[in-house]
Amino acid sequence: MRVLFASLAERSHLYPMVPLAWAMTAAGHEVRMVNAPALTDTITGTGLVAAPVGGDHGLHEAMKMAREVQDQDFANWSWLGPEEVDWPAIRARYESSVPYGFAPYNDPVIDDMAALAQSWRPDLVVRDPLCYAGAIAARACDAAHVRLLWSADVYGRARQTYLDLMAQAPPEERSDPLADWINERGAPFGVSCDEELLHGQYTLDPLPPSLRLPTSLPSLSMRYVPYNGDAVWSEWLREPPKRPRVCLTLGTTNTEAYGGDYVSAADILGALAPLDIEVVAALLPQQRETLGDLPANVRAVDGVALHTLLPSCSAVIHHGGWGTYATALINAVPQLALCTKVVDLEWRGRSLERAGAGIYAHHSEVTPDLVLRHTLQLLDDPGFASAAQRLRDESAAMPSPNDTVATLEQLVAER
Template structure:
C-alpha cells in the first residue's frame, strides 16, 4: 500500500504518528508524512520521508496573546456528550472553532495536500482528528482514510451529539458551520461534507477502552508506543533509584505556543523537594533557565526523553499533555495532571482520577504546597500504583502498531 499521513502542524502531533508510520514502513509499505514545511525536520529526524505542503500557520501568535483561551468554554471539548449540551451551544462552538482554530491549521495546506494526494495516489490517508485537510485530500483522490487520535475522541463524540440534536431542529433552521467550511474548501476538488468525511471510515485509538468516551464509530484499537524524538539512555537512568523518583515535566506547547507555563515551576520544585523523594525536572532549557539554585534532591534535566525517564519513576507531575499522559500510562506511573481545559484534558484527567491511577487538578488550583501534598498521596497510597498497573496491563493487551498493520491492509482491501 501507499499510506499518506496528514498530521496537524504541531511537533507533538507528528510524534504521535511516528510508531505506526514505522510499522507500515517495516512491513514494506510506502509511507509519506505530509505536513507544513516547518515540521519536515521532525519527520526526517524520525527516519521517515517528509512531504512539505502549503505554508506554516500563524496560530501561535494569537495563542501567546490570549493565554486564557485554553480555559475558555469553546476550547473545552470534554463535556459535549448527549445530554451535556444543547444544539445552539454546539453551533456556537463550531462557529468559533472553525475560523479561529480548524481553518487556521488546515487552510494553509489543503491545496498542496490535495495535489500531492492526487499525484501520489495513496491507498490510505491517516490523519489527525482535526486535520480536515487530510479528509478532503483522501476524498479527492479516492483513498480510504482513518483518524489517528492524540486525545480521547471528544471531537467524534461532539459531532455525534451535534448530528443527533440536529434531528430536533426544523430543516430550514439548521446551521452547520463545520460542514459549510468543508464544503467551501472542498468545492474546488469536487468534495462535499458528510459524516464519513468528518469521522473517517475508522478511528485508530490508543487509549485503554476503560478511559474512552462512548462511541458508535468504527474503532481500531492500537497500543500506544512512546516516541519523544532524540533520546539518550543516560548513565544515571540505568542506576536503580535509592528512593522514590518523581518526574516533573510541563511539555513544550505551553512554552512554545502560549508564552510560558501555567504553574509556578520554581515554587513546585521547592515544595516537592520536601518530600522523601528525588525530583527530576524534565524541562526545556527555556523552562529551566530561571530556576536558580535548587535543593540537593532536585535535578533539572534538559533533553531527557520521557520514554527513558518514566520507567524509573514512582510518580509524575505534568501539564496534562497527551504524550506525557500516555507514556506514564504504559509505564504504570501514577500521575498528577495540572491541566488547562483545552481539548480533552478535563475529560481525560477526570477519567484517570476515576480509574484510581492518578489525580487531576486545574492549574489555577495548583499551589505548590497542594501539589506536594497530592504527590505525597500518590507515593504513599499503594492503591494508585495498583490502579496504574491495571491501566498498563490494559494498554499492553492492545495490538501493537505492527499487529495493526494487517488490520489496516484488510480494511483498505475491503474498500
C-alpha cells in the first residue's frame, strides 16, 4: 500500500516517525515523507523518500523574539481536565494557539500537501498530532489516517474538555477557532472539520500505559524506538564507566529556535563538580562556547546519539524534550527534568515524579543547590532506578514498529 507520513517542519517532530516509516518500507510498502522544503535534506539523510511541498514556516525568528511564550498559559497544555481549566481559559488557549502556532506551521503546506494526496492517492496517512495539513490531506483523498504521538496526548484530551465546556457555555460565548480554521483551509478540497479528522481513526501512543493521559480516543500502543540522525558508537562508550555516569543534555530546539537555553549548563556542571561521578555534557557547539574551563569530572562531547550514551548512565539531567525523555524511559535511566511549561512538559515531568522514576522542576526554580540535591537523590535512592526499570519493562512489552505494520495494514483493509 501507499503510506504518506506528515509532520511539522521540525526535526524533533520528524525523527519519531522514522522507525515506523522504515518498518513500513521494509514490509514492502511505498512510503513518502511529505514536508516543507527545509526538511528535505533531513529526510533524505534518514534514507527515506522526501516529498517537499509548499513553503517553509518563519516561526523561529518570532520564537527568538518571544522566549517568554514557552511559559505563558496558552502554550501550557498540561492543564487540560475540566477540574483544572475553565471555559474562558481553554478558549483563550485555542484563540492564541491557532493563529500563532497551528496555522503558521501548517498554512504554508496545506494546499500542496492535499493536492499531492489527491494525485498520489495514499491508502494511509500517518501524521504528527499538530500536522493538521496531514489530516486535511487524508480526508481529501479518503485515506485511513492515524496520529503518531511525540508527547502525552494533551491535544486529544484538551479537545474533549473544550467540547464539554463549550456545550455548557452561554450560546453567545461559544466559538471554535480550530474548527473554523480547518473549515476555511479545507474548503477548496471539500474538507470540513469533525472530530475524526482532528484525531484520526486511531492514535499511536508510544508512552507506557501507566504514563498516559486518560482519553476516550481509540489508541494503539507502539513501543518508542529512538532515532537520532547520524550515530557513532564511540570507543569510550564500549566499556562500562568506572564511576556513576550522569548525562547532561539540553537538546537543540531551545538553542536553535528560541535563541538559547532556559537553564545554565555552566551552573549545572559547577554544581556537580564536587561529586565522584563522570558527567557527560552532550551539548551543541553553541552551548559549549559558554562553559569556559570544565570541571575535572566532566567529559564534553559533540554529536553523540543519546541512544548510544544513555544505556551507560545512572541518571540524566535534561530540558524535558520528548526524544531525551523517551530514550531515557526505554533505557531505565532516572531523570531530572528542568523544563519550561510549553506543550506537555509539565505534565510529563509530574507523571514521571508520580511514577517514582524522576524529578521535575520548572526552570525558574533551578539553582546549583537544587541540581546537586536532586542529582544525589537520583543516584543514592535505589527507588528511582527500580521505578525506571518498571517503566522500561512496560515499554518493552509494547508492540514494536514492525509489529504495528500488520495492525495498520488491517486498519486500511477494513476501510
